Amino acid sequence: MHRFLNGYTTYLNCPATCTTSNIIYAMTCPCGHYDYVDSTAKTLADAMAYHREHGNRIIHEKLTGSPLFRGSQIDPDEREKEMVNQMRLYQHSARCPEALRSFLDCNPMYWCFIPLPVDEAATENAANRPGNSTTDPNLDAVIATTAVDNHRVPNYLDNVPLPPTPYAFSYRQIKQQRLFFERFVTSSIHYRPYIKLDLYNIAIIAVLPNDCSMILRYIIETLFIIHGETKLNMICPLGGNAEKRYGRPYNLHWCDNLNNSSM
Ligand SMILES: [Zn+2]
Numbered sequence: 001m002h003r004f005l006n007g008y009t010t011y012l013n014c015p016a017t018c019t020t021s022n023i024i025y026a027m028t029c030p031c032g033h034y035d036y037v038d039s040t041a042k043t044l045a046d047a048m049a050y051h052r053e054h055g056n057r058i059i060h061e062k063l064t065g066s067p068l069f070r071g072s073q074i075d076p077d078e079r080e081k082e083m084v085n086q087m088r089l090y091q092h093s094a095r096c097p098e099a100l101r102s103f104l105d106c107n108p109m110y111w112c113f114i115p116l117p118v119d120e121a122a123t124e125n126a127a128n129r130p131g132n133s134t135t136d137p138n139l140d141a142v143i144a145t146t147a148v149d150n151h152r153v154p155n156y157l158d159n160v161p162l163p164p165t166p167y168a169f170s171y172r173q174i175k176q177q178r179l180f181f182e183r184f185v186t187s188s189i190h191y192r193p194y195i196k197l198d199l200y201n202i203a204i205i206a207v208l209p210n211d212c213s214m215i216l217r218y219i220i221e222t223l224f225i226i227h228g229e230t231k232l233n234m235i236c237p238l239g240g241n242a243e244k245r246y247g248r249p250y251n252l253h254w255c256d257n258l259n260n261s262s263m
Helices: 044-064 077-087 088-092 098-108 106-113 118-126 135-144 152-159 171-186 214-228 241-248
Strands: 021-028 035-043 201-207
Touching: 021 044, 035 044, 035 106, 035 214, 044 077, 044 088, 044 098, 044 106, 044 201, 077 152, 098 106, 118 171, 152 171, 201 214
Parallel strands: none
Antiparallel strands: 021 035, 021 201
16 A cells, blocks of 8 residues: 555555566655655666666765766766756755755765855854864864865865855865865766665555556556656646646755754
């Protein structure tokens, strides 16, 4: 059984596991406000791997302002990434405080990209003016021993998105961002600076026969989207566009309630 956020309830038509293929599945954000329906001819494990790949990459790219890909000039997956980057599903998880908090729990080195409320940044800066040593002697040692001669680091720092008002980065955060990018540019191009995690709760809602055509699968998937009124799908019950009906997939004040006061 699966209950959509609008209350619509559906019952699985036959037993399924994450190795069952040809399925329709629902994804629900842990924040409890957004859901999504998708289908695959492959298995749930394959679909989860796909969503993990893009969801975590897009968080990295939204926070740092730079693409993860550091290979040759031409990214072979660029067209697919461009399309995926427009999806409400990933736009939401990259700005949802709940999803971001899970990401930051696994990847605390990204906290320096989460702007602080302006007064908090000012208080921190007053205690730690630039030029003075930081309050963390280990960090000072790392800064002192890391040669800052990589010309790409300033470019990366320039690309970090400006904090929305009334937020700001503290000097400590900017230092940590510099360290982050120094490691990033000197690591292998295949290295990912983050641990990937599943950002959505996921459930199979229907299993289709193996000979079910793709068209039929899409039709059934669309029926679930219509009944479930899933806010993150790009199509919506009354036609038109999802943004008009459901609004933006995230709150512009995304750093509200995302303050790591323990740091
Ligand atoms: Zn959410």
